[in-house]
Amino acid sequence: MLEKVRNKLSHNKMNGWDWAFVICNTIFMILFCVVTLYPVLNTLAYSLSDGRDAILMGIHLVPRVWSVDAYKQVFKIAGMPRGAYITVMRTIIGSTLALAANALLAFIISRKKFLFRSGLSLFWVITMYASGGLIPGLILMTKLHLTGTFWVYIIPGLVSAFNILVLRTYMDSLPDSYEESAQLDGAGYMTIFLRIISPLCKPVYATVFLFVAVGHWNSWFDAMIYNRMNIKYTTLQYELQKLLNSVMQQTGSADSAGKTGTKSPVTPITVRSAATIATMLPIICLYPFLQRYFVTGLTIGGVKE
Numbered sequence: 001m002l003e004k005v006r007n008k009l010s011h012n013k014m015n016g017w018d019w020a021f022v023i024c025n026t027i028f029m030i031l032f033c034v035v036t037l038y039p040v041l042n043t044l045a046y047s048l049s050d051g052r053d054a055i056l057m058g059i060h061l062v063p064r065v066w067s068v069d070a071y072k073q074v075f076k077i078a079g080m081p082r083g084a085y086i087t088v089m090r091t092i093i094g095s096t097l098a099l100a101a102n103a104l105l106a107f108i109i110s111r112k113k114f115l116f117r118s119g120l121s122l123f124w125v126i127t128m129y130a131s132g133g134l135i136p137g138l139i140l141m142t143k144l145h146l147t148g149t150f151w152v153y154i155i156p157g158l159v160s161a162f163n164i165l166v167l168r169t170y171m172d173s174l175p176d177s178y179e180e181s182a183q184l185d186g187a188g189y190m191t192i193f194l195r196i197i198s199p200l201c202k203p204v205y206a207t208v209f210l211f212v213a214v215g216h217w218n219s220w221f222d223a224m225i226y227n228r229m230n231i232k233y234t235t236l237q238y239e240l241q242k243l244l245n246s247v248m249q250q251t252g253s254a255d256s257a258g259k260t261g262t263k264s265p266v267t268p269i270t271v272r273s274a275a276t277i278a279t280m281l282p283i284i285c286l287y288p289f290l291q292r293y294f295v296t297g298l299t300i301g302g303v304k305e
Contacts, residue, residue: 040280047071047273054270070274073247079231079239087236090153091216098212099205101158106167107193112176121168124161134225141226150233152226153216163208170204171197214283240275247271 041061046054050065074080109117132140137156138147146152174197182192198205220237227233247268 043273043276046269047277049270051267051270055267067270070270071278073271074240074243074274074278077239077243079234080236082231083234083236083239086150086153086233087217090150090219090235091213094154094157094216095209095213097154098158098160098163099209102160102163102208103167103198103201103205104193105159106164106171107189107197109164110168110171111189121165124164128161138225147226148230148233149227153219153222153233153235156222157212157215160212163211166208167201167204170201174200210287213286217283218279237279240279244268244272244275 038061042059045059045061045063047070048066048068049059049063050067051069053059053063053065077083108114109120111117131137141147141152141156146155178196178200179192182196187195218237220235220241223233223235223238224241
């Protein structure tokens with residue numbers, strides 16, 4: 001028995017090249033983590049810094065003078081509660097409806113017996129490279145009476161050619177035997193989609209959902225174009241963008257900061273950093289729950305039967 005264990009250990013023993021690879025790979029991953037995390041931690045440090053001290057720059061990972069005035073300024077925005085509510089609702093509703101619509105369309109064009117499969121795929125690919133532009137889009141939304149409503153955030157982005165192609169590629173990689181077995185048992189296409197295909201597509205569904213959710217959460221331009229005069233449907237990102245513009249228009253120099261009588265004046269760099277952290281935190285909290293599906297979904301098409 002000991003001889004077998006000794007032989008197994010000697011067989012699995014790494015040579016010099018293997019050790020070199022492990023060391024180089026470890027060093028590379030550490031450097032990659034540092035390069036990835038440093039901007040986030042640096043932004044967090046600036047957001048927790050005193051405004052006058054932040055003007056002097058040179059802050060890296062830890063604030064020299066701590067202050068939460070920037071966060072107080074961000075959360076004092078009058079439209080912040082309403083904007084946060086609309087943003088959360090558009091993210092949940094928009095991502096769910098977009099995933100359902102894209103998944104259903106991807107299932108249709110992934111069926112090999114569908115007559116217009118190639119034509120529709122080509123049509124959607126063309127829309128990725130050509131569009132009507134901003135002004136025609138605004139005119140269209142006005143004619144459809146979507147401006148000044150909540151649904152202007154949902155309907156225009158309901159279908160995405162990129163997401164359809166990603167979902168279709170994953171569905172194409174599934175064995176045809178699943179569908180054939182279900183059809184032999186009398187299942188229709190809708191039953192096959194809901195009971196057979198969708199449970200197998202959880203990884204790519206999570207990936208697409210995360211893509212769409214991040215887009216909805218970070219979007220502010222559509223609120224400025226379609227609902228600029230309607231505070232009822234303002235969004236969190238648009239309110240933060242207005243705050244950022246107002247702060248940038250103020251005198252953010254050291255002289256003006258010194259003239260303010262407050263203990264911790266707010267400056268553009270601290271407000272910008274606080275707004276960045278406040279907006280990215282929910283997505284960062286959501287990502288760990290979808291990570292395993294996200295990684296699997298990005299490897300679609302890597303293995304074929």
